[in-house]
Amino acid sequence: MSKVSMTVNGRTMTGDVEDRTLLVHFLRDTLGLTGTHVGCDTSQCGACVVHVDGKAVKSCTMLAAQASGSSVTTIEGLAKGQELHPVQAAFKEHHGLQCGYCTPGMIMTAVDMIGRHGASLDEETVREELDGNICRCTGYHNIVAAILSAAKSSGSQAEQPIAAE
Template sequence: MSDVVMTVNGRKVAASVEDRTLLVHFLRENLNLTGTHVGCDTSQCGACVVHVDGKAVKSCTMLAAQASGSTIVTIEGLAEGAELHPVQAAFREHHGLQCGFCTPGMIMAATDMIRRHPEGLDEKTVRHELEGNICRCTGYHNIVKAILAASKAMAAGGEAKAA
């Protein structure tokens, strides 16, 4: 058993878990944060993407014990209070989701992608960077649209804040 301590969505949590416990199972089963999903066994689908110390990683390919000491943000912690994160808002506005299963991972990956590209994004880059996230419903068309829109909105928002 491992004693793990981490900050999840701003809350400090501690637990004793089997060493083989994956971070995704710790989040889902110990913390009841079921927004993070498991869609494959091979670390490819990205339904499980969360932010660990500010980086989008696949929580199905990390032990809870490895994440001990880290700061985690899941889809449940992305919005600030009642206000949606711009990426969440863009996914809704542009119909970037259908069944919703891949959506949390998509949004967490997209948020990280936009952060890594302060210069802005184009369609080709977005499509390339979505390599680790699989969606079966949307054909990605509206996901790409949503991410491009969110990137623009966040750049404008950042400028507005800076000004």
């Protein structure tokens, strides 16, 4: 057994885990954060994507012990209270989900993608970078539209002046 400690969605979390425990299982089974889904356990589907120290990671391929000391953000950590994260709102607005199983991983991948590319994100790049995320329902059209919409919004929001308090 190993003791792991990490910041998850802004809160310090600790737990004892077997050395072979995957990060996805630590999040779901130990911490009760079930928004991160287990799809294939082989890094093929992307349902388990979370952010570790700001980068998208498939949590089924990372040991919980490897994430110890890191900052982890799950789908539950994106929204601010009742206000959806802009990417979550774009998925809702553009109907970028059906059954919802792949949605958390798609959104976490999209947030990382937009963080790296910003408003310059184009359809070809989105489709290429979604390669490791599988959706069996939507055919990707609405997912791509949602990501492009959120990327454009991120650019226009970044250009707006900050209001003085």
